[in-house]
Amino acid sequence: MTDYDIIVVGAGPIGSTYAYKMAKKGYNVAMYDMKNRIGQPLQCAGLVSTNIDKTRNLPDEFIDNKLKGANLISPDKTQIQVSKDETSAYVIDRVLYDKYLVNRAEDAGVDMYYATRVVDVDINNTMIKTEHDTYSSDVICVSCGPNSSTSKKMNPNIIDESFLAMQYIIKTQNTNTNYLNLHIDTNTLPGFIWRIPVSPFESRLGLFTTGSYQHAAKILNQYLETKDTIAEKVYGLIPKFNPKKKIVKNNTFLIGDAASQVKPTTGGGLIAGFNITDIAVENTDLMLKNHDNNYLKKYETDYHTLYDNEFKTQQNVQKIMKDLTEDDFNYMFKILRQYNVDEIISQYGDMDNQTQLIKQLIKSGIIFKLVPKIGIRRLKNIWKSQ
Ligand SMILES: Cc1cc2nc3c(=O)[nH]c(=O)nc-3n(C[C@H](O)[C@H](O)[C@H](O)COP(=O)(O)OP(=O)(O)OC[C@H]3O[C@@H](n4cnc5c(N)ncnc54)[C@H](O)[C@@H]3O)c2cc1C
Structure with a gap:
């Protein structure tokens, strides 16, 4: 008999949204955060x-x-x-929003442990250790933000x-x-x-x-x-997003910043994190109902299916940007202005789905006006990602 159906490590926006949704489905959920004041200090542009x-x-x-x-x-x-x-x-006001998300989870029945640091996640036995106690569960959701030690355990050969x-x-x-x-x-x-x-x-x-x-x-x-x-x-x-990173092992999974699920070009993690939370909710619910942890592996593959193409495209854009000089950017901006690209960006630009805009810039031929300056080699990288 375990202490909880689900343990959530880290009450940031992603963990607390997952905890809330699973509690609403009737599961016995505990959530732990090392902070007493959730959301503080503010670490977000909102x-x-x-x-x-x-x-x-x-x-x-x-x-x-x-x-x-x-x-x-x-x-x-x-x-x-x-x-x-x-x-x-x-x-948005991230401080108040993060608090609201945790309070909402508590109202749905989640046992919230404030000021409780999880010092170890035991992936083999689906247990966690805090400074004073040990708790067991059927599933552990690790949503403790960047530099997670559980991520290191799951990925001994990858440096986050x-x-x-x-x-x-x-x-x-x-x-x-x-x-x-x-x-x-x-x-x-x-x-x-x-x-x-x-x-x-x-x-x-x-x-x-x-x-x-x-x-x-x-x-x-x-x-x-x-x-x-x-x-x-x-x-x-x-x-930094890394498509090779494993995010599931046994009955434990990573999500949110702990899983590096952020948009490469902007660093935004909220919308992607909430969408991926829905995938985690669906699959962990099926896992618990059917006593089959293959559903947790499905969480990993479903996440890659939804986001890999977009995130890899954004990574390629980022690589190209990194190589450009001031002159390159100044030249590009002038060309983009000259060809009224602001209108294309206004119409097709989407902070969350940048592939759409890139396809449109390629289709309109504007991208080739930039070629003499930014070079064919770099452009090939964009093509590769389409
Ligand atoms: C300066 C900055 C600006 C940003 N701006 C934006 C933006 O404008 N838009 C956007 O979408 N995203 C933005 N992001 C990214 C966004 O903030 C993150 O993607 C998002 O907070 C991830 O949520 P999370 O729940 O995965 O992790 P986090 O918000 O990092 O929450 C993790 C929680 O886990 C707790 N924790 C950590 N370790 C332990 C432990 N061992 N035991 C118990 N608890 C633990 C922490 O106290 C924390 O409460 C920004 C990030 C930064 C740094």
């Missing part, structure tokens, strides 16, 4: 496309701002504005890689709340710099990079405006 509406997992009350689009800005400050008639993205992400909460003035700014800076590639308006008086200025903390701070400081004051500095890790 930007999600309106595709999140399809997940039905974001109540309106956690939306601080609605964006029409983005200004894409090249190193020489050439701008391309992309926008939709309707709202294209939300800026991450980007460093840094963000300032900026108090400011007169901000246009309709558009976020995305700056291309060759010092942060393949990452970029974001400035996301929360209100006319507050923005989130951040970046992700392969560089060090000092390097990130030095770059970010260059994007401060004279009207800005820094209210808070936060940083965290964004895992």
Whole structure:
């Protein structure tokens, strides 16, 4: 007899959504988080496309701002504005949202253990150890974020890689709340710099990079405006997607950042994580009902079927971007402006599904106008991923 049907390690948005959905199905679920204050410190830009509406997992009350689009800005400050008639993205309050998701799980019957660090996940016996106790279950869901020790156990030959992400909460003035700014800076590639308006008086200025903390701070400081004051500095890790990474062993599975299930180009993990949670819910429910852990392997294959193509395409785009120089970007932006590519991006651009846009750029022939500058070899990489 086990203590629980399901143990969830880590009460971030992905783990707590999974815990809630399984509790609603009638399972006896426990969730553990080392934090006492869920969601704090804030480690997120809080930007999600309106595709999140399809997940039905974001109540309106956690939306601080609605964006029409983005200004894409090249190193020489050439701008391309992309926008939709309707709202294209939300800026959310991640701290309150994360708390809400955990409270919702508790209300559905999940036993929540706050301030309880899981020190070991025993994959062979489906048990976890906290600092003081041991608990057993039929399934363990590991959703403890980047650098999971369970991921290392499942993947002894793979080193989990991450980007460093840094963000300032900026108090400011007169901000246009309709558009976020995305700056291309060759010092942060393949990452970029974001400035996301929360209100006319507050923005989130951040970046992700392969560089060090000092390097990130030095770059970010260059994007401060004279009207800005820094209210808070936060940083965290964004895992790099790795299609070779195993995410299931025996009755234990990884999900969310622990499974490196984030969009390579933007580092966003919420929407993909919620979609993958639905796959995990369906398959672990079948596993428990049929006493057949082949369904857990199906979770892994279903996830790869849904996301590998898109994530690999994004990785290829990222590789190409990494090789480009300032001149390349400046040239590209000018060509893109000249051929009104802002209209194509506005129509086909989707933060979560970038393959669609790339196909359209190839179809329209615009991509070939860039060839003399960015080179055939790099373009071949895009072709390969289609
Ligand atoms: C600076 C930054 C900006 C970002 N911006 C965006 C964005 O705008 N949009 C977007 O979609 N995504 C964004 N992301 C990514 C997004 O935040 C993550 O993908 C998302 O939080 C993943 O959720 P998760 O539940 O998998 O893990 P996490 O949110 O990392 O939660 C893991 C939880 O596990 C707990 N935990 C860890 N180890 C243990 C342990 N041993 N025992 C018990 N508990 C443990 C932690 O305390 C934490 O509460 C950003 C990330 C960063 C770093």
